[in-house]
Amino acid sequence: MTQPLDQICIVMIQTSHPGNIGSAARAMKTMGIHDLRLVNPTRFHSPETKALASGADDILEQARLCSSLQAALADCHYVIGTSARSERSLPWPQMDARECGQWVAEHLPQQKIALVFGRERTGLTNEELEHCQALVHIPMAFDFFSLNIAAAIQIICYECMMATRQIQASKPPEVTSAKGLEEPATTAAMESFFIHLEQALVEVEYLDPDNPRLLMRRLRRLFGRINPTQSEVNILRGILSAFQGRKFIRRSSADQINVRNT
Known part of the structure; x- marks a missing residue:
């Protein structure tokens, strides 16, 4: 039987120290979370990794093992990225560790939720953040902003576990059942939608590919807040296809007029 915490996965991007992977696995197991995904780690299979995993x-x-973040997130419905910074030029929905645990617990087991951790020294890039619907940070002492990545995973996993236990204990079984609820679209489905959307916006000349500014990033934030279901994404893509078809017809008609006038 699937347990709520089985719907959480931990994604680590380009981890440089193999011991951190082992320590992260240990942190996950103590909290009852088992799905670990590694995106291009520098080293993985080493004695230090196994030693620090401690069982x-x-x-x-x-x-x-994944070659890209998109591959690691393909089957997930909601993605939360970790960030030491609480402010960025383009705002994302923000949560602290406790708020993150509560949000995750309230949406399990209906959704597959990814918690994404970046590189030890530099964290997540802006391009990687585009795949996240929200950001989580761990409040620290104002004079010392340094936290080991495995320790960060331990804290976030602990908050998710505790919040999930509280919610499961307070709800009758029929309330926690996910039967009859439609799942949100997966990350893979959303990525296909964003490619389709960008293509359509370029075709109708709303988006200038040579000067895109932050349009697609803002649209990602918009749909990330909406968190559409798969059927809703299908509707949106159907609308885009219809617009593209009409645009083709209009151009064809214009070409016919030009031919008649020559």
Whole structure:
């Protein structure tokens, strides 16, 4: 039987120190989370990784190695990125660790939720943040902003576990059932939609590909807040296809007029 925490996955991007992967696996297992996904780690299979896992070998053995963040997130419905900065030029929905745990618990097990952790020194890039619907940060002492990535994973996983336990204990079984609820669209489906949307916006000359500014990034934020279902994404893509078809017809008609006038 699937447990709510089985719907959480931890994604680590380009981890440079193999010991951090082992420590992260240990942190996950103590909190009952088992789905680890590694995007292009510098080193993975090393004695230090296994030593610091301290018995969480099953998580390391089942860890999914991915060549891109998109591949790691393909089956997820909601993506939360970790960030040490609470302010950015283009705002994302912000949560602290406790708020994140509460949000995750309230949406389990209906959604597959990814918690994404960036590089030890530089975190997530702006391009990687575009795949996140929200950001989470861990409040720290104002004179010391340094937290080991495995420790950060431990804190976030702990908050998710505690909030989930509280919610499960307070709800009758029929309330926690996900039957009859439509799942949100997966990240893979949303990425296909964004490609289609950008293509359509370029075709109707609303988006200048040579000077896109932040339009697509803002649209990602918009649809990230909406968190549409798969059927809603299908409707949106159907609308885009209809607009593209009409544009083609209009151009064809204009070409016919030009031919008649020559």
